[in-house]
Amino acid sequence: MNTILLVEDDAALREGLTELFERDGYEVIAAGSLREARERLSDAVQAIVMDVGLPDGDGVSQCREWRAAGETRPVLFLTARGEEFDVVRGLDSGGNDYVTKPFRMQELLSRVRVLLRGSTRSAQTTSRSGFVVNHERMQVVKDGEVLPLTLTEYKIVTMLMDHPAVVPRERLLEVLWDEGGKFIDDNTLSVHMSRLREKVGAEHISTIRGVGYQWLDTSSAESSC
Ligand code: CA
Numbered sequence: 001m002n003t004i005l006l007v008e009d010d011a012a013l014r015e016g017l018t019e020l021f022e023r024d025g026y027e028v029i030a031a032g033s034l035r036e037a038r039e040r041l042s043d044a045v046q047a048i049v050m051d052v053g054l055p056d057g058d059g060v061s062q063c064r065e066w067r068a069a070g071e072t073r074p075v076l077f078l079t080a081r082g083e084e085f086d087v088v089r090g091l092d093s094g095g096n097d098y099v100t101k102p103f104r105m106q107e108l109l110s111r112v113r114v115l116l117r118g119s120t121r122s123a124q125t126t127s128r129s130g131f132v133v134n135h136e137r138m139q140v141v142k143d144g145e146v147l148p149l150t151l152t153e154y155k156i157v158t159m160l161m162d163h164p165a166v167v168p169r170e171r172l173l174e175v176l177w178d179e180g181g182k183f184i185d186d187n188t189l190s191v192h193m194s195r196l197r198e199k200v201g202a203e204h205i206s207t208i209r210g211v212g213y214q215w216l217d218t219s220s221a222e223s224s225c
Contacts, residue, residue, distance in 0.1 A: 002116055003027040007037040007050040007059065008078065013101075017049075020105050026112075034062050041071075047115050048075045049108075052090070060093045067094030074115035078103075107174055114175055117162070128161050129204070129217035142200070152176060152184065153196045160205065160215035168212040 004021055008014040009032050018028045029045060031037040034057045037050065050059040063075045077090055077098035090098055096118075097111050118135065126133050132141040138154050140147045149157065155176055160167055169189060176184045184192070193213065197205050206214045 001025065001027050002046050003029060003044045004112065005029045005031065005037060005041055005045040005048045005050075007031045007034070007048065007054065009033060009051060009054050017105075017108075021109075024109055034059070037062065041066075045073060047073060047112060049078065049112065050075060051078045053080065060090050060095065063090075063095050064093040074118065076108075076111055076115060110171070110175060114159075126161075128215075131161070131200070133158055133161065140200070147199050149196070149199060150192075152192055153199065156192060156196055157200060157215075160213060163215070166208050166212045166214045170212075172212065 002025070004026050006014060006017055006021070006028050008017065008030075011032065014030055014032065018030050021028045027044070029040050029042070031040050032055075034054050037048075041048070048063075050063070052059040054062075059075075059077055063077075066075070074096040075094065077095050078101060079090075079098055080101045096115055099108050099111060126135070130142060133139070134141065135158075138151065140149055140154065140157060156172060159172065159175070169186065172189060173184060173186065176189070193205065193207075204216050206216050208214060
């Protein structure tokens, strides 16, 4: 079972999130302050979901301290709209992702799933239809050649490979960030998709008009007549 350390000083939000995470099958260790977070960060924890504004300090500084001490588990920040949160500083501190309150629970769950998948597979490679994905190096290799993918293209292609069904555009937009940490808009996504097609082969990515994209294993070279 996946265990999350949830650090949030708003008791109502903390309890609500705990319940929702538990309903989704997670084990939750809750903390209301940085001191409690440090005390409760046990080996069982696989990911940390942490508010930025906490009574005894800020989550970003705590994350930086953890990283400096060799902590590698993924950290997702919860930030409040209007609260001073510098995305670059947040990600510089070693944070992996963030969501801004108020957020949709589905969005938070999907982000956490992505982080957990990345961390549990971090040292592994997977392969799919002639492509080898190195999750640690964030590289996709085809015929022995590392494809020159941007981080965004890497995220898109691995998400498509991981989902056997169509991935809706909104899902991609929800979880993708460009390198500067901003949301990707719809037009930018289309540009990324067309560049990605050129790099991996257009036959592998099918557009379902008005819905999204789907990874296709069978290339024309593989199909027999
Ligand atoms: Ca707070």
